Amino acid sequence: xxxxxxxxxxxxxxxxxxxxxxxxxxxxxxxxxxxxxxxxxxxxxxxxxxxxxxxxxxxxxxxxxxxxxxxxxxxxxxxxxxxxxxxxxxxxxxxxxxxxxxxxxxxxxxxxxxxxxxxxxxxxxxxxxxxxxxxxxxxxxxxxxx
Numbered sequence: 001x002x003x004x005x006x007x008x009x010x011x012x013x014x015x016x017x018x019x020x021x022x023x024x025x026x027x028x029x030x031x032x033x034x035x036x037x038x039x040x041x042x043x044x045x046x047x048x049x050x051x052x053x054x055x056x057x058x059x060x061x062x063x064x065x066x067x068x069x070x071x072x073x074x075x076x077x078x079x080x081x082x083x084x085x086x087x088x089x090x091x092x093x094x095x096x097x098x099x100x101x102x103x104x105x106x107x108x109x110x111x112x113x114x115x116x117x118x119x120x121x122x123x124x125x126x127x128x129x130x131x132x133x134x135x136x137x138x139x140x141x142x143x144x145x146x
Contacts, residue, residue: 006040008033015139017043020119023132029105029120032060036071036114039064060118063107067118070098070111097133099126108133112140 013033020031020043031043041060049056097110108119110133117136121129 006033006035006038008040008042012139012143013042016117016136019135019139020132023128023135024119024121024124027122027124027128029122030056030060030118032064032118034064034068034116034118036068063118063120067098067107067109067116070109070116071114096137097130099129099133110136110140112137113144115140115143 016033017031020028028043029045029048030041033040033042039060041057044056049059095111097108100107100109105123106119106121106129108121108129110117117140119132119136
């Protein structure tokens with residue numbers, strides 16, 4: 001099985017997973033940290049993938065490849081403004097997070113700079129997800145500054 005080349009500290013992993021578990025509870029399915037080049041699965045709920053790490057990594061690899069769009073120019077909303085004086089903001093404000101809603105759960109993605117976190121859940125209230133994503137972004141910003 002291919003392992004990640006990302007060196008994720010235990011303190012960072014604990015902060016991310018603890019934030020997700022606290023805000024989302026038993027609805028949390030998985031937490032994945034990712035960069036442009038690699039990813040590390042930080043948490044997988046025990047009842048998923050039959051405990052098979054290789055199967056879990058393969059499933060998350062497909063998810064990460066899809067969510068890496070955040071690093072590409074095709075998901076840059078700064079071009080939606082006519083005023084070129086502030087290309088970091090759009091008519092919608094600053095980017096916070098992406099939430100994809102499916103019939104049986106959610107996929108959330110928060111990206112700060114060159115790294116991000118993907119969280120998958122069962123169905124839940126949107127307000128719970130927003131609270132978690134704001135906290136994740138704060139942790140990612142702190143990690144970027146370190």
